[in-house]
Amino acid sequence: MSDPQQPPYVDQPPRPYAPPPTQVYVQLERLPSTNGLAIAALILGIVGTALSLIPFLGPFLCWLPAILAIIFGFIGLGTASRLNGMRRNEALWGTILGFAPIPITIGWFMLVAVRAAVGGPYN
Numbered sequence: 001m002s003d004p005q006q007p008p009y010v011d012q013p014p015r016p017y018a019p020p021p022t023q024v025y026v027q028l029e030r031l032p033s034t035n036g037l038a039i040a041a042l043i044l045g046i047v048g049t050a051l052s053l054i055p056f057l058g059p060f061l062c063w064l065p066a067i068l069a070i071i072f073g074f075i076g077l078g079t080a081s082r083l084n085g086m087r088r089n090e091a092l093w094g095t096i097l098g099f100a101p102i103p104i105t106i107g108w109f110m111l112v113a114v115r116a117a118v119g120g121p122y123n
Contacts, residue, residue: 035087038076041094045069052101052108059105069098 048066051058073095080088 033083033086035076035079035083035091037072037079038087038091038094041069041073041076041098042090043094044072045094045097045100049097049100049104052104055108059101059108062101062105066098066101069094073098 044065048062048064048069051065052062054061073091076087076091076094080086080091
């Protein structure tokens with residue numbers, strides 16, 4: 001029989017006091033939305049406008065970046081209105097610079113047409 005004075009499991013050391021586990025509440029924060037298309041429109045607008053300034057070959061190379069700048073600029077303006085105006089200026093300038101190669105290219109073609117009609121320096 002066991003001794004009534006002694007606890008039943010003497011071989012085990014006493015456990016140290018551990019506070020009860022606490023619950024940790026983690027609230028995940030949404031990452032802020034960005035307007036990457038506005039930046040893309042601005043960069044493509046700058047590239048398209050710069051390409052349109054190159055004589056002879058530029059008016060033919062500028063159309064792809066210019067068209068993409070216009071498309072991305074309008075989408076970026078729509079996204080900016082949903083994001084309380086985030087990157088609105090970049091989208092607006094990207095759209096404006098996307099349209100800039102049109103008059104520049106017309107100017108190049110008019111310059112070539114006038115030079116051909118008048119007779120260039122070598123005629």
